[in-house]
Amino acid sequence: MTFLFRGFLMKKLMTFHKKKSWTVFLCCVLIMAGLIGRLAYLMCFCSERYYGRAEELHERERDIKAARGLILDARGKVLASNRTVCTVSVIHSQIRDPEKIIRILTEKLGMKEEDVRKRVEKISSIERIKTNVDKSTGDAIRECRLDGVKVDEDYKRYYPYGSLASRVLGFTGGDNQGIIGLEVKYDEILKGKPGKILTTTDARGIELDSLGERRREPEEGKSLWLSLDINIQKYAQQEALKVMEEKQAERVSILIMNPQNGEIYACVNVPEFDLNDPFTLNTPRDTAEMTEEQKQERLNQMWRNPCLNDTYEPGSTFKIITMAAGLEEGVVSVDDRFYCPGYILVKDRRIHCAKRTGHGSQNFVEGAQNSCNPVFIQVGLRLGVDRYYRYFRKFGLLTKTGVDLPGEAGTIMHQEKNMGEVELATVSFGQSFQITPIQLAVTVSSLINGGRRVTPHFGTAVSDREQTKAEELVYPVKEGIVSSETSGQIREILEKVVSLGSGKNAGIQGYHIGGKTATSQTLPRSSCRYISSFLGFAPAENPQVLGLCIIHDPKGVYYGGTVAAPVIRSIFENILPYLGIEKTGENSSEG
């Protein structure tokens, strides 16, 4: 009876207990199904994101430096390459025998023991002991197989020719990045792409050896081919040093280029500096007394390339521009006659000719041969400010040349509205304004090559290390600067300047050379410091090479025709045969 009752009661009780238990169970199952859905969402759709984040967290990157691209001259000689150097560091957690490490590193690296000890005993994940260690020393340390000592190979830029074309090539800094010169201009091409070593670490940053490492190999930088020819550069430098010594000049710049396409064959600025040691001043001065700032200032000065970073008063070489404008505009012809009494009055000013006694009666060509100031002042005045300024602009003198080196300086010129007749007169013979030497060379190039303004440049092609695929670099050319007739007349007149006139010291037996001398006084005029220069080109009929020599502050005789013209002659004598420019023979000039 009790059993029956209990059974009945239980049945009733269990009915709702069962129901409710099932309800609880089903709720749990539903929630868990939801959680499975959530899990599936996280692990299928968010997986990539979280996996990536986790990967970032676990991976440590070490860069592998890429070898910097080579810089090669026009004939494939290596001007800048890389030397393998080593970086020695210690990993504190892996050191077993610190005393032995300190002893060996002190001995091999030639460092003070206390310095080595400090770094070895410092508790850090990795401590650099010394960088730029010779490969042989690095190998010797590696041979010792010291636990916790790491020798990593690294590249350091190396310039086989030392100081040659130092301001053109430039140099690189500690991270192999270009600092000046072509190294910085073509940094993107030369630097390559660093590789990476990816290692997985735990939360403490300890690498997990079992998982190994993944490497992404570095991409070597591309090679840069230059128009610069090491032989021409060397010879020009030799001549520059010679004249600098002879004339005890402050400095000498020589620019040799191809006026037809703007390729620069040589760019010398003596004194040069050692590219393998660019942080040492090239002047024998006591650096100990200088402050850091003064030293840096001097280094910055030393690194400047005067051919394009600095401007100067061009003087008589600029008469070529006045000549071109006058001929092109038709205000003067080669047969026009002029009279030079030794001066000319412009407004109320008396402007002297270089020859105080005067050149007397002369035609335009003779005026050019004599480099007669009154002749060119008259041509300038005939043009007037408006037209002169228009030609100044048309010839490209107000824009930069676009040379592939950093920091090109612009022209310093009177504003058109401030230019009166006196200013016009002085500009006509190359005074009272400043341009860069490269600007002068390029402008004259475009006037004598038939009227095409070329872009001066060093880089000609980019190739990979194997030199299989070369990509030519193309530079803009602006046509129609002057007519080809005017260009021809300019060439003829300038040839006569060398064969018969002030530039005769540049003449070479068997070659037709064109050119123009210049002697300008630097500011302030009272200091009696001069710049002697000569611009020459050959062959005169079809110029293949143009040279500009600028001598700053020569002592003694300072006339451009006497001092600078022989330098260009000497260079041309050597490089014309080298460049395969044949002698014409018939019309010889007296040397």
Place this chain on the structure above:
Amino acid sequence: MVSERRTDFEKTDIVMLVLVVVLTVFGLAMLLSASEYNGRVRFGDSAYYFKKQLFAAALGLGIMYLIMNLDYHFFVKLAPVAYLVSVVLSIAVLFVGQEINGSRRWLNLGPLSFQPSEFAKVAVILFLTWQIDRWKKKTDSLWFMFRTMLTLLPIVGIVGSNNLSTALIILGIGVALIFVSNSRYLPFIGVGVLGIGFAIIFLAAESYRLERLAIWQNPEKYEKGFQTIQGLYAIGSGGIFGRGLGNSLQKLGFVPEAQNDMIFSVICEELGLVGGIVLILLFVLLLWRLCVSIMHAPDLQGALLCGGIMGHLAMQVILNIAVVTNTIPNTGITLPFVSYGGTSVVFLLGEMGLALGVSSHRKGVYTYNRK
């Protein structure tokens, strides 16, 4: 007696037993993998945590075997005593407890340490079973519900003072058991609404709790979301099939205390979505077997015992996985059978012993014997 016990054993829910053993072994394996790094780094012994857990699991399995062969009514009779003891121990731990990671939750008993809050869960299941069984005729009244909850307040308060999550579980067990013992549904909807309202007030009362909500929404923006986000990284890294057993990278110090609350994330990283789902399904199967035990329980006591155990297990599994998957804000609840914690494993296996005991006293057999 001997022959009777054998027949009892034959009636034991073998499926449930197998599930419990499989979960225990699986848990130990995953614990070994997840704790290997922390053990090596902190104690110089890769198996440090594993060894302790292995000992606890062995002890627990022994206790489970013992309990499943004893009459569960015996334990229900001890319930008031057990409840009192758990209250005393929970108070004791506040004063003489060993402090680990900034909270006093352990009592030192010689070489062993003991977490009274784990015992409290079992005690509450037994105590509620005892109460409901005694008042079974009046369990539908609101007064009964209220009074029963009131008897839980001391333990919830004491445990909650330093371990809110466990107090929440205890409260949940209470609600589940009262829900099962009551034939009505409506009051529980009211209780649910009240609970949600209470939770909102509770959260709003302290700004740091609201901060927790903000962290939950955007774990990557907060420093305190570190654990959550590391867990998510681990889960996300797993993909479908995982990195392979033992290959977790997140356990290498990235997921803090990978052997504890966040162990499920390491399982997902190593065994993938497949491993995670299989583990959840194992838990679902175990809950189903517990539910079946309720259906076949010989009396109310047995049904309530199994119900309490089912509620306890389900709540911990759900809350743990929900936290690890950042479905709910972070709260420290361990994953049954898998997370590191000796006391937890011993008492959990003890509870399983009770459930297995109930399953072996099937209806009919039991009533026949009693008669």
